[in-house]
Amino acid sequence: MEHVAVLAARVERERASKADKADKRMTAEAAVQLIHDGDHVAIGGTLYSRTPMALVFALLRQRRRHLTVSRPLACYEIELFLSTGALDRIVSSWVGIGLPWGLAPIFRHYVERGEVAYDEWSHLAMGLRYKAGAMGVPFLPTLTMLGSDLATQLDLQTVTCPYTGERLAAVPALNPDVALIHAHRADMLGNAQVDGYQHMDVDMARAARTVIVSAEQIVSPDEIAARPDRTMLPHFAVDAVVAAPHGAYPHECYGRYGPDLQHFDAYAAAAKQEGPAAGLRYVEENADQSFASFLEAAGPERLAALAADAGELTPR
Amino acid sequence: MSNVTADELMAVTASRLLKDHKVVFAGVGMPLLAAAVARHQHAPHLTIVLEGGIIGTTLLPGKLPISTNEMRAAYGAQMLTDITDIFLYAQRGYFDYGFLGAAQVDMYGNINTSVIGSMEHPRVRLPGSGGANDIISLCNEVLIVTQHEPRRFVERVDFITSPGYLTGGDSRARAGLLTGRLGAVVTDLALLDFEPATKRMRLRALQPGVSVSQVRAQTGFDLLVSDEITELSPPSPEEIVIYRELRDGPAAGVADMAPPDRFAAVEPA
Numbered sequence: 001m002e003h004v005a006v007l008a009a010r011v012e013r014e015r016a017s018k019a020d021k022a023d024k025r026m027t028a029e030a031a032v033q034l035i036h037d038g039d040h041v042a043i044g045g046t047l048y049s050r051t052p053m054a055l056v057f058a059l060l061r062q063r064r065r066h067l068t069v070s071r072p073l074a075c076y077e078i079e080l081f082l083s084t085g086a087l088d089r090i091v092s093s094w095v096g097i098g099l100p101w102g103l104a105p106i107f108r109h110y111v112e113r114g115e116v117a118y119d120e121w122s123h124l125a126m127g128l129r130y131k132a133g134a135m136g137v138p139f140l141p142t143l144t145m146l147g148s149d150l151a152t153q154l155d156l157q158t159v160t161c162p163y164t165g166e167r168l169a170a171v172p173a174l175n176p177d178v179a180l181i182h183a184h185r186a187d188m189l190g191n192a193q194v195d196g197y198q199h200m201d202v203d204m205a206r207a208a209r210t211v212i213v214s215a216e217q218i219v220s221p222d223e224i225a226a227r228p229d230r231t232m233l234p235h236f237a238v239d240a241v242v243a244a245p246h247g248a249y250p251h252e253c254y255g256r257y258g259p260d261l262q263h264f265d266a267y268a269a270a271a272k273q274e275g276p277a278a279g280l281r282y283v284e285e286n287a288d289q290s291f292a293s294f295l296e297a298a299g300p301e302r303l304a305a306l307a308a309d310a311g312e313l314t315p316r
Numbered sequence: 317m318s319n320v321t322a323d324e325l326m327a328v329t330a331s332r333l334l335k336d337h338k339v340v341f342a343g344v345g346m347p348l349l350a351a352a353v354a355r356h357q358h359a360p361h362l363t364i365v366l367e368g369g370i371i372g373t374t375l376l377p378g379k380l381p382i383s384t385n386e387m388r389a390a391y392g393a394q395m396l397t398d399i400t401d402i403f404l405y406a407q408r409g410y411f412d413y414g415f416l417g418a419a420q421v422d423m424y425g426n427i428n429t430s431v432i433g434s435m436e437h438p439r440v441r442l443p444g445s446g447g448a449n450d451i452i453s454l455c456n457e458v459l460i461v462t463q464h465e466p467r468r469f470v471e472r473v474d475f476i477t478s479p480g481y482l483t484g485g486d487s488r489a490r491a492g493l494l495t496g497r498l499g500a501v502v503t504d505l506a507l508l509d510f511e512p513a514t515k516r517m518r519l520r521a522l523q524p525g526v527s528v529s530q531v532r533a534q535t536g537f538d539l540l541v542s543d544e545i546t547e548l549s550p551p552s553p554e555e556i557v558i559y560r561e562l563r564d565g566p567a568a569g570v571a572d573m574a575p576p577d578r579f580a581a582v583e584p585a
Contacts, residue, residue, distance in 0.1 A: 046368065046385040046399065072399055073385070073446060094446035099345060099382045103442065111441040118441070120430060120477075122449035123367060124407075127400030143407055144453045147479040147491030150445060153435055158492070167492045197369055197385060198398040252386055259386065313376070313387040 009175040010136055012209055023188045024241045028058035028291065031212045031240040035059060035178050040068040040091075042130070042176035042208055044201040045248065047073040048098060048259045050194075052182035052214050054247035057287035057294065059180070060084060070176060072126050072200050075251070076267055079106035080287070083279025087116050091174070093123040100261075101268040106279045120150060125171050127200050132173035133207025141168035179208035182248050183232065184256070185223070186215035190238030193230040196254030196314065205233050214244035216256060246295050246303060258309035260302065320551055322463060322504035324559050325523060327353055328551040330415070330461045330502040338412040339363045341402075341451055344384045346461050347415035349562060352380075356558045363394075365411060367447040369402045371395040378565020384447075403447065406454035409495065414455025416448050418462045420473050423517050423537045425460065425480025425498040425510060427452065428473035435475060445477045452478040457499040464503035464534045471537035481515035488515070506531045507548060511540050521546045 032055065035041060041059070045051040056077050063084055070091035071078070078095055081087045083106055090111075095118065096104045110116040121129065124144045132140040141159055145151045146169050159170040181201050183192040192213045194201070205211045213233065218241065224231060247253075250260035270278035286294050295303065323346065330350035334340055336359040342351045348366070352375050355362045363372050368385035374392030375381075381389035390396060405411065419442060420428040429448055433439030452458050458480075462468055480498050481488050500520075501508040507521040518540035519531055524547060532539055551559075 047383045049368075049383065049385040049387075073383075092444065093449075094444045096443040103440070108441050112438050118444075120444045122445045122453075123447035124400065124403035124450040124454075127398075127403065131400055143492070143495070144403070144450045146453065146493050147476070147482050147488060148449055148453075149435075149476040150430070150449060166494075169492070196387070196390070197396060199369075199385065200399050202398065203400065254387055310387060313379070313391055 009133070009209065018190065018236045018239055024190045024238065025188045025218065026240055026242060028054050028214065028242045028244065031055065031242050032058045032062055034210050034212065034240065035062070035064060037064050038066045039064070039177040040070065042179040042204045043069060043071045043074075043077065044179060044181040044199065044204055045251065046071070046197075046199040048075045048251040048264070049197060050182050050199065050248050050253055051075065051077060051251040052180040052244075052247060053077070053249060053251055054244035054291045055180040055182070055212060055214050055242065057291055060086070060283050060287040070126070070174065072123060076104065076264070076271070079104055079271060079279050080283050082106055082110045082116060083276045084283055089117040089119065091119045091121070091126075093121050093126050097264065097268050101264065105271050106276050109275050119154060121145075121154065122150060127203065128171045129174035130200050130203035130207045132171065133175040134203040137173065139170040139172050142171055143168060145169050145171070174207060176204070176208040178210045178212065179205045181205050181211065181213045181233070182244070182253070183213050183215045184253070185217050185219045186213050186241050187219055187221045187224045187235075188241060189221060190233070190235035190241055191221070191224045191231050192233040192238060193224065193227065194232045195230070198232060202232055206237055211238045212240045212242065213238050214242040214247045216245055216247060216253060218243045244291070247291070249295060249298065249303070252310070254310070255314040256310055257303065257306040258313070260298065260306060263298070320556060324551060324556055325504050326350070326461050326463070326502055327559055328555045329507060329523070329548060330459060331357060331555070333459055333500055333502070334359055334362055334413060337361045339365060339410060340413040340415055341365045341367070341406055341411040341455050342415040343417055343448065343451070344381060344389070346417050347459075348380065349559065350461060351415060352562050353555060353559050356562070357555060365402065365405070367399060367402055369397045369399050371397070371402070375562065377561050378563070380563060403450050403454065406450065409456060411455045412457060413499075414451035414458040414496075416451055416458065416460050416478070418460050418468065420468055420470055421460060421462060421501065422470050422473045422480070424482060424484050424515055425501070425517065426473050426476045426482065427460070427478040427480065428475045430475045430477040432474055448478040452480065453493055453496060455496055457497055459500050459502065460498070461502040464505040464531065466534055466536040469535045469537065481510060484515040485513070505534060516540050518542055519545065521548050523548055524550045
């Protein structure tokens with residue numbers, strides 16, 4: 001298990017001011033150049049909700065090596081990183097495709113052969129690890145994970161409360177090298193707004209050393225200021241802003257579009273039949289070209305239908 | 317039109333355990349369905365909480381979520397917060413019930429959703445805890461719902477993903493889990509609880525037409541049996557209609573109320 005020096009993360013944060021850049025807009029290709037071999041990349045959203053897929057695809061295209069990827073609950077993007085040989089380690093509480101598709105075959109292939117490490121934490125522990133990182137403290141005390149084999153497996157330590165003598169689990173801070181976050185709106189300064197679920201994105205981003213935000217819409221600073229209560233991340237916590245309409249497709253984006261479950265069906269069937277070869281082919285066919293051509297292949301009718309689903313499900 | 321299925325039997329039995337004006341933290345799938353049935357039947361003020369950060373979801377019949385983080389899970393919700401926050405409500409003691417499924421459960425209510433075989437040499441690597449470890453550690457009373465099969469009801473789970481009563485007696489409290497208790501295990505054959513001193517799983521009531529020996533045969537450990545075994549009343553037509561409408565949408569049809577012929581379908585082992 002990687003124990004982070006919180007002070008080091010803080011010193012870096014002080015050195016790397018993000019407040020002085022007036023325009024942080026760049027392409028997804030340029031943004032993922034901030035990610036290097038061996039980095040820990042945290043992916044925002046959860047399972048198939050508000051996953052920054054445009055950024056994920058851009059990163060897949062780079063064929064980086066020896067990455068660690070962390071996510072609260074991971075979906076099939078993990079299998080794509082595995083199939084291209086990008087991953088050394090997964091840090092999560094759950095890895096699958098989604099309940100209807102059963103166990104994730106490519107994930108199983110690599111983990112069962114010991115070819116990738118999977119640090120399995122509880123869901124709350126993942127959240128508290130990012131939160132500790134975001135708070136600038138080395139750990140947080142909690143009453144979860146005690147007594148489980150998860151705790152043993154991870155060599156989770158306990159602390160004794162200096163006031164009451166109670167024993168609690170001490171969940172270590174997680175400070176990812178890079179966080180990838182998909183937002184509904186962002187301005188060129190980096191102020192980012194989200195509708196609906198926040199997942200663990202705020203803590204994940206604030207814990208990270210470098211933050212790349214993709215957004216459905218790039219809006220003016222005035223539009224951000226018109227609804228400041230919606231702002232999830234302030235400009236000085238963000239390094240790069242990428243315009244990415246439909247940037248979570250084929251995953252869902254709250255209020256904008258539902259998940260493309262037919263796309264999942266096709267992926268899951270291929271992965272079950274062919275394993276990692278299907279994952280690699282998926283990347284070559286869908287990610288290695290531009291995200292725009294991936295959306296084009298989905299077609300405007302499909303995207304419109306998914307948008308209609310979202311309209312039915314969320315308050316106006 | 318079809319007979320009552322095992323899933324329907326489990327969902328209805330489980331739904332009846334949820335009292336009105338309480339708060340239930342439900343996993344997706346069977347626990348969520350059961351909680352939704354309770355809200356439509358006898359517990360209209362039951363608040364359903366989901367780990368995506370959702371408080372007070374109402375669900376759209378026929379559009380049940382398959383993830384607790386997607387839009388369908390939040391339909392009609394009173395509040396959306398973040399994931400960590402929702403679990404901190406659990407840690408603070410706000411949630412009366414935690415409601416879980418289980419791939420493998422043992423005689424002390426420990427749940428495994430991590431690995432079949434050993435962690436070093438896994439036969440099958442399962443997805444992992446998700447929020448299950450937190451729900452069983454932090455909610456006030458935990459209910460488990462799962463199909464009754466020997467491969468699921470094992471003497472000792474391969475891996476304790478989510479701690480029940482650990483090795484029984486006061487071992488859960490000694491591990492630092494000072495709050496929370498396991499209330500019941502609901503299956504398609506029976507309702508079970510945990511004997512107060514040993515914390516071993518105990519048969520309390522039978523589904524209609526099921527015998528004690530049938531339950532024992534489908535349990536992979538030596539099951540305690542309560543002195544006062546009762547028979548559960550079968551699902552009402554109303555309960556089954558609600559279940560089917562929630563799952564499939566309005567006009568899912570009225571049920572033929574014949575109970576599932578579980579043992580006719582099972583090949584002799």
